[in-house]
Amino acid sequence: MSTGNQHMSCTGYDVPFHVLQQLAVRAGIEVVGVTTADVFHDVVPQLQRYYAEGRQTGFEHPYSQQRVDPVANLPSAKSIVAIAVPYRIEETMRLRRPKGLRGSVSMYAFGHDYHRVLKKKLQSLVLLLTEYVGREIDYQMGVDTSPLVDRAVAVRAGLGWIGKNGMLITKAYGSWVFLGSLLTDLLIEPQSTVEQLDSCGTCTLCITACPTGALVDPYILDGQRCISYLTQSKGIIPEEYREPIGKRLWGCDVCQNVCPKNNVTLLGSDSSFAPVADLSFPELLHILSLSRRAFMREFGHTATAWRGYYVWRRNAIMALGNLRAKEAIWQLVPFLTDPREEIRAMTAWALSRIAPEIVREIVAKAYSMESDPYVKSEMQWACDDHTSL
Numbered sequence: 001m002s003t004g005n006q007h008m009s010c011t012g013y014d015v016p017f018h019v020l021q022q023l024a025v026r027a028g029i030e031v032v033g034v035t036t037a038d039v040f041h042d043v044v045p046q047l048q049r050y051y052a053e054g055r056q057t058g059f060e061h062p063y064s065q066q067r068v069d070p071v072a073n074l075p076s077a078k079s080i081v082a083i084a085v086p087y088r089i090e091e092t093m094r095l096r097r098p099k100g101l102r103g104s105v106s107m108y109a110f111g112h113d114y115h116r117v118l119k120k121k122l123q124s125l126v127l128l129l130t131e132y133v134g135r136e137i138d139y140q141m142g143v144d145t146s147p148l149v150d151r152a153v154a155v156r157a158g159l160g161w162i163g164k165n166g167m168l169i170t171k172a173y174g175s176w177v178f179l180g181s182l183l184t185d186l187l188i189e190p191q192s193t194v195e196q197l198d199s200c201g202t203c204t205l206c207i208t209a210c211p212t213g214a215l216v217d218p219y220i221l222d223g224q225r226c227i228s229y230l231t232q233s234k235g236i237i238p239e240e241y242r243e244p245i246g247k248r249l250w251g252c253d254v255c256q257n258v259c260p261k262n263n264v265t266l267l268g269s270d271s272s273f274a275p276v277a278d279l280s281f282p283e284l285l286h287i288l289s290l291s292r293r294a295f296m297r298e299f300g301h302t303a304t305a306w307r308g309y310y311v312w313r314r315n316a317i318m319a320l321g322n323l324r325a326k327e328a329i330w331q332l333v334p335f336l337t338d339p340r341e342e343i344r345a346m347t348a349w350a351l352s353r354i355a356p357e358i359v360r361e362i363v364a365k366a367y368s369m370e371s372d373p374y375v376k377s378e379m380q381w382a383c384d385d386h387t388s389l
């Protein structure tokens with residue numbers, strides 16, 4: 001391959017766009033785009049509104065100049081390479097829920113940790129770019145953890161458009177893509193024609209389908225109501241969300257599943273995104289039986305482990321409650337005296353749904369020994385007049 005310096009003299013760019021595309025393919029990246037390192041002025045009001053309305057989840061960076069200014073992240077930045085990697089693959093399409101007491105995990109999370117997979121691809125791209133330009137390059141990779149707003153970067157780089165569900169939707173793969181970015185001091189030629197942005201038209205399927213009403217307006221997600229957030233949050237889940245969460249143990253795909261733009265899309269081909277172990281439809285009683293160490297051994301290499309095992313245990317208990325799983329009663333009872341409040345509270349709730357008449361006395365006993373006022377309130381039903389249940 002010719003050296004970058006030759007190209008620079010002809011075009012003024014260190015890397016022409018068609019070369020970037022070829023290198024991206026070699027790095028296993030399906031969709032690539034480029035944008036300048038200019039400030040994302042148009043995102044400022046959207047972000048300010050997001051924080052001002054308290055819709056943030058705590059998983060995003062606090063508001064700062066770094067969220068909108070690439071140069072505040074990498075002072076030498078000239079370009080941003082934006083990538084989209086599809087994670088819906090053939091193997092996923094063949095999945096069927098097995099029988100039994102099983103929960104579900106969102107498609108984005110049941111394979112190998114996408115942070116690691118995308119960072120590896122970006123690392124390969126860096127090596128290829130370095131080789132191409134024939135010098136060390138300054139760069140900063142971002143997959144999820146970058147202060148920059150990944151979707152805004154992707155839009156400006158021409159990867160797709162934002163749907164009413166807030167998702168970045170690509171033409172080829174729909175919204176079933178992970179996003180990543182590479183800030184670099186290279187001047188990379190932008191795509192000469194960026195495709196006309198598609199739009200949702202009058203469709204509002206995602207808004208009406210959201211089980212918790214988290215899409216409060218077109219393009220506006222209240223992160224704290226989003227099931228994806230709730231399943232990853234720690235502590236006690238507010239009662240109004242417990243039933244809508246259903247059997248979900250991690251993440252939620254409803255607003256993407258109903259999206260017509262996701263009907264006819266190509267599939268990705270990276271087998272890293274195939275379900276790991278039993279993670280697509282985990283057996284709930286198996287989850288409850290795992291020690292923390294065993295959980296990490298089984299699921300530590302997925303994107304679902306970062307919040308720790310207790311979030312999983314709590315979610316499995318909630319799912320069993322929602323499934324009215326009588327078979328689970330005696331495995332649940334010991335959690336009434338678990339050291340963690342949220343586990344005791346969710347167990348009392350689950351048992352009240354599964355078989356209040358069978359466990360009333362046991363829960364009433366737990367109530368009498370309980371010292372936490374909130375957990376006590378979750379057990380109160382066992383002491384109330386049972387004709388009201």
Ligand code: B12
Pocket residue numbers: 043046047050057059060061106107108143144145146147148149150151152153155162165166167168169175176177178179180219220221223224226228229250251252253255
């Ligand atoms: C915090 C966070 C969450 C929070 C809050 C989500 C949210 N909407 O902000 C929670 C935990 C709820 C969450 C859920 C999910 N997340 Co998340 N999340 C993030 C994170 C870390 C920060 C997001 C952020 O800053 N939000 C602030 C708001 C204001 O920005 P935004 O919604 O991301 O983007 C808006 C602006 O870009 C603006 N915008 C920009 N240009 C334009 C142009 C036009 C015309 C319009 C109208 C708007 C617009 O509109 C966007 C949509 O509101 C990003 C990674 C990152 N660093 O960006 C991943 C990220 C957004 N999440 C991702 C994923 C996969 C998910 C889930 C699908 C996971 C799941 N299946 O459970 C759900 C989807 C929920 C949904 N419908 O949005 C992907 C999205 C990929 C994609 N195709 O869009 C990202 C980019 C991670 C990644 N690297 O791939 N997530």
